[in-house]
Amino acid sequence: MNSRQAIFLLAVFGALAVALVSLYVLGGQQSQMQDGKVSVVATFYPLAYMAQEIGGDHVLVRSLIPYNTEVHSWQPSVSDMIALTNAELIVLNGAGLEPWFNEKVLPSLNLSRTVVLDTTEGLELLALGEGEPEAYEHDHGGEYDPHTWISPYMAGKQAERIYSALVEVDPSHSEYYKARWDTLKAKLDSLDARYQQELANKSRSEIIVSHGAYGYLCSRYGFEQRSVIGLTADKQPSVQELRALVDFMVEHNISVLYVDPAYSPSYINTLKGELESQTGMAVKILKLYLALGPVDGKDYLDQLASNLENLESGLLAG
């Protein structure tokens, strides 16, 4: 960096610091003025959904990461930093999904009046690559598979933490939160039971997916995933790797490919084309939602239920 660049950067950071300090002062007044509702900032859709389901009329929930966008490489803007400053409760996924929180938010914001909840802290987490037979290289700092929310079982544990945090922040409405948490818990428990029952008779044990985000489904319900773009969604597969996947599918008689609408289907389409021309069989592409936002008219829980149906199509097929 030369000295002109250094001066420019200093000026930018200086202006940012002034903006943040003045917004912090304003923010202190604002958070008292939201009709008595608890201001909750969740990092992304599934956590915002849970907070809204449990908090109902007594919370004002904001999701930081826009719906249906890539979560692994996201970075907060200045307006996101303001929202974080004003929050009474910040809800994180944890498990390495939000490296920017420790890197950027904690050092630059005073969150002394804010409850910061890491919803996966202390939960039994999978190591990176544990859901896949071959560990993929990744350049992210994390050591865990962060995609906990896709499993109704893990999601139940995370939602329970959100319930407890809401009671801590706003004890005067604890009975209201309890009733709503009981309702959400019943839905998640019933989904978990359905996954167990309906996948118990599966005739296959592998799925082929674009982004390897389904490790927590694999480990709980007893199958494996092979992915095209890896666990952090930033891998470019080589021709050899794509060929190896095609060979694997031929060998295991697999004719279903899974993709989430948030990611490009281009590699999956390549695989489908290769496989169909090699074997002559029709290959189906089915959706396996990452639940990063409402899509196809389905909310978070609808998407988890739809995932079960599509997994049955791939794993129970003869």
Ligand SMILES: [Zn+2]
């Ligand atoms: Zn992911």
